[in-house]
Amino acid sequence: MxxxxxxxxxxxxxxxxxxxxxxxxxxxxxxxxxxxxxxxxxxxxxxMSPQVQTARKATKEGETPQTDASSLPVPSDKSEFFQKPSKELEAKIAALKAHVEATSDYVGKNFAKEARAMHEGDTPERTIYGEANMAEALSLIEDGISVAPLPFIPARKTN
Structure with missing residues (x-):
């Protein structure tokens, strides 16, 4: 990667x-x-510059690498740490996710099949979102079916 x-x-x-x-x-x-x-x-x-760290540079003789936690944000209420977006863009993505989930049907791994069926008129058109691998997405695009990647993981896929 x-x-x-x-x-x-x-x-x-x-x-x-x-x-x-x-x-x-x-x-x-x-x-x-x-x-x-x-x-x-x-x-x-x-x-861009590569960010490669060799074992020799990671530690000096006998030292253990230390993480500087002083720069990490620490919220007053720790339960908010994973719930509140920390930046404006994250807030917009969270709003987009809420909108998509409220107005679309999640079809999971059947996304390519469902999108193709709607395009061919076999299934009534509706707004859907789900998962497709690269080959499926490229095949849909080549067939003139509009698809777009979403900047979030569907709620059904999070832990």
């Missing part, structure tokens, strides 16, 4: 993980890489 620093045509900077450089190129050419701030698919890789 490799993390790329990315930038859209509206100068929004963000990062994303990909299996490889060629995987990024393939997903980008399919129009499946989009800016989380504005949704633009005109995205390019930007200058």
């Amino acid at each position: 490799i993390r790329f620093a990315l930038k859209c045509d509206h100068d929004h900077c963000f990062e994303s993980w990909f299996q490889s450089g060629s995987a990024f190129d393939k997903v980008k050419s399919a129009g499946m890489v989009s800016c989380p701030a504005c949704g633009s698919t005109d995205v390019v890789k930007t200058l």
